[in-house]
Amino acid sequence: IFCYKQHLFRKAARKIEKLPNLKIIGVTGSFGKTTTKDFIATILEEKFSVQKTPEHVNTELGISKFVLNNLSESHEIFVVELAAYKKGEIARMCRILKPNIGVLTAIGISHLALFGSERNILNAKFELIDSLPQNGVAILNGDDPKIVTNSQKYNFKKVFFSAKKRVDIWASQVAEKPEGLSFKLNIGKSSYFIQSPIIGGYNILNILAAVSVASELGMVHKDILEGIKKLKSPSSTMEVLESKNGSIIIDDSYNINPTGVSLALDSLSYYPRFKKILILSPMLELGTETEKSHQVVLKKALAICDSVLWVGLDLVNIVKKFQTGEKLKIFKTSMLALKYIKEYDLKNTVFLCEGRNAKAVVEALL
Numbered sequence: 001i002f003c004y005k006q007h008l009f010r011k012a013a014r015k016i017e018k019l020p021n022l023k024i025i026g027v028t029g030s031f032g033k034t035t036t037k038d039f040i041a042t043i044l045e046e047k048f049s050v051q052k053t054p055e056h057v058n059t060e061l062g063i064s065k066f067v068l069n070n071l072s073e074s075h076e077i078f079v080v081e082l083a084a085y086k087k088g089e090i091a092r093m094c095r096i097l098k099p100n101i102g103v104l105t106a107i108g109i110s111h112l113a114l115f116g117s118e119r120n121i122l123n124a125k126f127e128l129i130d131s132l133p134q135n136g137v138a139i140l141n142g143d144d145p146k147i148v149t150n151s152q153k154y155n156f157k158k159v160f161f162s163a164k165k166r167v168d169i170w171a172s173q174v175a176e177k178p179e180g181l182s183f184k185l186n187i188g189k190s191s192y193f194i195q196s197p198i199i200g201g202y203n204i205l206n207i208l209a210a211v212s213v214a215s216e217l218g219m220v221h222k223d224i225l226e227g228i229k230k231l232k233s234p235s236s237t238m239e240v241l242e243s244k245n246g247s248i249i250i251d252d253s254y255n256i257n258p259t260g261v262s263l264a265l266d267s268l269s270y271y272p273r274f275k276k277i278l279i280l281s282p283m284l285e286l287g288t289e290t291e292k293s294h295q296v297v298l299k300k301a302l303a304i305c306d307s308v309l310w311v312g313l314d315l316v317n318i319v320k321k322f323q324t325g326e327k328l329k330i331f332k333t334s335m336l337a338l339k340y341i342k343e344y345d346l347k348n349t350v351f352l353c354e355g356r357n358a359k360a361v362v363e364a365l366l
Contacts, residue, residue, distance in 0.1 A: 005061060012064035013096045015071065022075060024097050025213060026128045028082040028090060029105030029141075030121065031257050032206050033058070034234050036105050037081045039210035043227030044077050047219050051075040055234065058083035060093050067096075077217075086115065087124045094131030101216065102128040103139040103209050107146045109289045110257045122146055129154060139212045141205060142167040159216060161208035163201075169212045171204050178240075178270040181207075185228075187215055198231050199250075199270070200238040202263040207231065236359065238264065243365040247346040248274065249353060251362045256283050256355035258293040264352055265297075265304050274350040276305045279337065281355025282314035294318045302327055311337045311357035334360035341365070 016022070027037045034055065041052040057066050058081040071078060080097060084090045107122050115121045129138050134156055141147050142160035151158055160167035163174065166186070174183040180197040183204060196207065207228065214224045233239050236254035243249055248271065252264045261280070268276045278301045286293050294315060301308045302322065310319045310330045322328050331337040334357050341361070353362045 008064045008068070009060065009092075009096055012067040015067055016097060019071070019073060019075075022071075023077050023101070023217070024099045025077065025079045025101045025103065026082050026094065026097060026099035026131075027079065027103040027105065027209075028084070028125050028128045029103075030108035030110045030125070031255065031260050032105035032202070032209075033081045033083065034254070035203065035237055036103060036206045036209045037079050038234050039206050039231055040103070040213050041077075041079045042230055042232070043210050043214045043224055044079070044217065044219070046223040046227045048076040048217075049074055050077045050079065052079040053081050057081070060089065060096070063093060064096060082128060084124045084127075087120055088127070090124060090127040091131060094128060098133075099128065099131060099136070100133070101137045101139060101213060102132050103213060104129065104141060104147055105206070105209060106141055106144050106259070108257055108259050109286055109293065118146075122150060126150060132156060137216050139209055139216070141209070142170075143205065159212050161205065161212045163204045163208065169208055169215065171208055174201065174204055176201050176267070176270065185211065185225075187211065187221060187224075190221060192221065192225060194225070194228055196228055196231060198233055198238075199240060200233075200264065200267050202260070203233070203238065236362075238267070241362070241366060243346070245346045245365070247349040247351060247365065249351045249362055249365060251353050251359070253281075253353050253355055253359035253362060256281055258283060258286070258289075258297055261297050261354050262300055264354065265300055268304055268350060268352060271350045274348050275307075277307045277309065277341075277349060277351050278305045279309045279311060279351060279353045279358040279361050281357035282310075282312050282316075283355070284314065290315065291318050295322075298322045298328070305352075309337050309340070311355075311361070334358070334364075337361055338364045 041050050044050045082090050137157045139159050142162035162170045170186050171183040182195045185192045185194045236251045239251040241249045308328045
């Protein structure tokens with residue numbers, strides 16, 4: 001198996017070498033990778049022939065197979081999501097890909113148990129930036145202090161995006177509504193009012209990252225704005241659905257992490273007259289931050305939601321410390337949670353579904 005994999009990796013690298021005009025954009029970070037990758041591809045499609053890695057294809061083997069089967073001379077841009085579960089994995093993928101542009105979305109504590117420390121996570125994600133050529137460009141989250149500090153050692157071109165301060169590309173006058181985000185997009189000295197169909201305030205940064213890439217590749221602002229209008233959230237990422245019983249479901253089950261859940265909870269404020277129910281799965285691989293992260297999320301959820309339904313037996317001892325009233329209920333399986341939900345009138349109810357255990361509830365409600 002090892003020899004087979006090495007053969008595939010070398011073959012994929014040779015294929016990319018034979019496409020010298022292809023621009024390769026690598027996207028990594030602790031969260032926001034898939035959404036940012038999709039947003040970049042959508043906007044760039046206004047001008048370029050674009051190929052992107054599909055959902056769940058973000059490892060050395062998956063990317064290599066995708067390159068060999070799906071990349072052709074007709075493509076001008078290749079947008080690649082890069083995931084890592086230990087140090088060195090992103091560096092190896094970059095040796096195959098040789099990216100021209102590296103996008104770093106955010107640094108968090110996802111997979112902390114696997115990496116051992118936040119410093120290891122930071123170094124692993126920055127392997128993408130380390131791999132860039134001298135004429136490469138790093139597209140960086142200017143609101144993440146770890147990224148800003150660590151990027152100071154690089155002397156090639158850096159482009160910062162921000163939802164809080166004036167940098168290269170930034171957003172101001174942000175407003176969140178059930179129908180989407182509105183904000184003022186500032187690119188250098190130019191400003192544009194944007195109405196986007198995307199929900200979730202944290203998606204502002206994902207949009208800004210995509211705009212930064214498009215601007216760096218010379219797209220005119222008119223085409224960038226057209227691309228923003230076409231943005232869609234990836235499946236199961238802040239995806240708003242309506243169930244057969246009339247309730248609203250925010251399906252955010254694709255990838256669960258403390259920062260993402262906390263920000264998704266803020267989106268429930270869009271529905272002031274609705275009963276709010278969070279369906280929450282255990283957040284795993286958080287290492288020493290496991291208990292603290294769950295405590296922070298549960299405290300916020302219980303303050304915002306009418307009910308919090310915990311689905312799964314992992315980490316249940318942490319959750320039981322909060323089970324002091326009727327608001328928080330624990331279920332062994334998603335089917336037991338669903339049975340409980342179906343006993344109630346669900347009209348004017350909004351569900352926020354976080355994690356894989358919640359996904360089964362989403363599918364049953366639709």
